[in-house]
Amino acid sequence: MNRMRGLQCAIAMALVLTVIGESAAADRARGRSIAQRWCSECHVVSPGQLHASDTVPTFAQIGQAEQFDEARLSAFLAAPHHSRMPDLSLTRSEIADLVAYIKAQRP
Ligand code: HEC
Structure with a gap:
C-alpha cells in the first residue's frame, strides 16, 4: 500500500514538474515574440537579427551584464523614465x- 502511494506521489511530482517546465518555456517563447514585435526596431533581440540601432544594447548584452537583476529589469520596463x-x-x-x-540569454 505504501509503495503504491510512493509511486502515485512520484507520478504526481513528475506531472507538476512537467507543467512548470512547460510554462517557463511558454513565457520565454512569448517574450521572444513580444521582443521581435516591439523591441527589434531598436534592439538586437536574438542572435540571428541583422538590423537594429547600433547605439542601443543588444538583449544578449543586457542579459549577460554583470549587474543583471530581474527585479530591476522589470521595474525599468514598467517605467523607463x-x-x-x-x-x-x-x-x-x-x-x-x-x-x-x-534572462535566457545568460550563458
Ligand atoms: C525606439 C527605440 C527602442 C525601442 C522600440 C525599445 N528600446 Fe530599449 N532602449 C532604447 C534605447 C535608446 C536604450 C538606451 C537607453 C539609455 O541609455 O538611456 C534602451 C535601453 C533598454 C534597456 C536598458 C539597458 C541597460 O543596460 O541599461 C532595456 C532593458 C531595454 N531597453 C529593453 C527594451 C525592451 C524589452 C523593449 C521592447 C518591449 C525595448 N527596449 C524597446 C531604445 C528602444
Missing part, C-alpha cells in the same frame, strides 16, 4: 515574459 528608451506601456505579464526571454 529618464532614458532614451520609450515607454511601451507593457503589461505585467508581457514584462515577465520579456524578462524570462532576456
Whole structure:
C-alpha cells in the first residue's frame, strides 16, 4: 500500500514538474515574440537579427551584464523614465515574459 502511494506521489511530482517546465518555456517563447514585435526596431533581440540601432544594447548584452537583476529589469520596463528608451506601456505579464526571454540569454 505504501509503495503504491510512493509511486502515485512520484507520478504526481513528475506531472507538476512537467507543467512548470512547460510554462517557463511558454513565457520565454512569448517574450521572444513580444521582443521581435516591439523591441527589434531598436534592439538586437536574438542572435540571428541583422538590423537594429547600433547605439542601443543588444538583449544578449543586457542579459549577460554583470549587474543583471530581474527585479530591476522589470521595474525599468514598467517605467523607463529618464532614458532614451520609450515607454511601451507593457503589461505585467508581457514584462515577465520579456524578462524570462532576456534572462535566457545568460550563458
Ligand atoms: C525606439 C527605440 C527602442 C525601442 C522600440 C525599445 N528600446 Fe530599449 N532602449 C532604447 C534605447 C535608446 C536604450 C538606451 C537607453 C539609455 O541609455 O538611456 C534602451 C535601453 C533598454 C534597456 C536598458 C539597458 C541597460 O543596460 O541599461 C532595456 C532593458 C531595454 N531597453 C529593453 C527594451 C525592451 C524589452 C523593449 C521592447 C518591449 C525595448 N527596449 C524597446 C531604445 C528602444
